[in-house]
Amino acid sequence: MELLEKIVHNLALRISQIAQLALVLVMLVIVSNIFMRAWWKPLTGSYELVEILGAVILSMGVAYCAVNRGHVTVSLLVDSLPPKIQNIVEIITNAISLTFISLISWGLLQYASNVHRRNLSTSSLDLPLYPVYYLVACGMIMLAMIIVLEMIKNTLALIRGRKQD
Numbered sequence: 001m002e003l004l005e006k007i008v009h010n011l012a013l014r015i016s017q018i019a020q021l022a023l024v025l026v027m028l029v030i031v032s033n034i035f036m037r038a039w040w041k042p043l044t045g046s047y048e049l050v051e052i053l054g055a056v057i058l059s060m061g062v063a064y065c066a067v068n069r070g071h072v073t074v075s076l077l078v079d080s081l082p083p084k085i086q087n088i089v090e091i092i093t094n095a096i097s098l099t100f101i102s103l104i105s106w107g108l109l110q111y112a113s114n115v116h117r118r119n120l121s122t123s124s125l126d127l128p129l130y131p132v133y134y135l136v137a138c139g140m141i142m143l144a145m146i147i148v149l150e151m152i153k154n155t156l157a158l159i160r161g162r163k164q165d
Helices: 002-037 044-067 083-118 132-162
Strands: none
Touching: 002 044, 002 132, 044 132, 083 132
16 A cells, blocks of 8 residues: 555656646746847747646646645534544545546546547647647546545545544
8 A cells, every 4th residue: 555655646746747847837938928028029829838838737736736635625524523434524525526537537538639639739839739638637637546545545544443644
């Protein structure tokens, strides 16, 4: 179990580094666009680049945020319940999350395939869009893996009769 957890957490870290790189690129695009506007020659396609990189930032960073439990949770009621019930609530919540994230991932993969088949691209820079959709799907699949890992940990904690850390 610890090996699986280590592998999944390491993958989430590597994927989040893609998001960090994309964030630096967004900063560079925006700053260079600001400086280039001073000479009345704005950066062509800057809006498209920021839009694409924004999707990459969001999707690649969400799994790492889940690993670090950085998502907002409201646990006022759940914290007052016994550990066994808390684990059951966590398992149910994770199952619901996994269902939605899996549907989103599947839909993104289908859409990326459709975009690739139709050869769709951005209007100004003519960048192909399908790699972006595949990257977003990859980030969602990674989030699903984190949720599955959390469900396993909660189930083991439920069997052992203690609250999962």
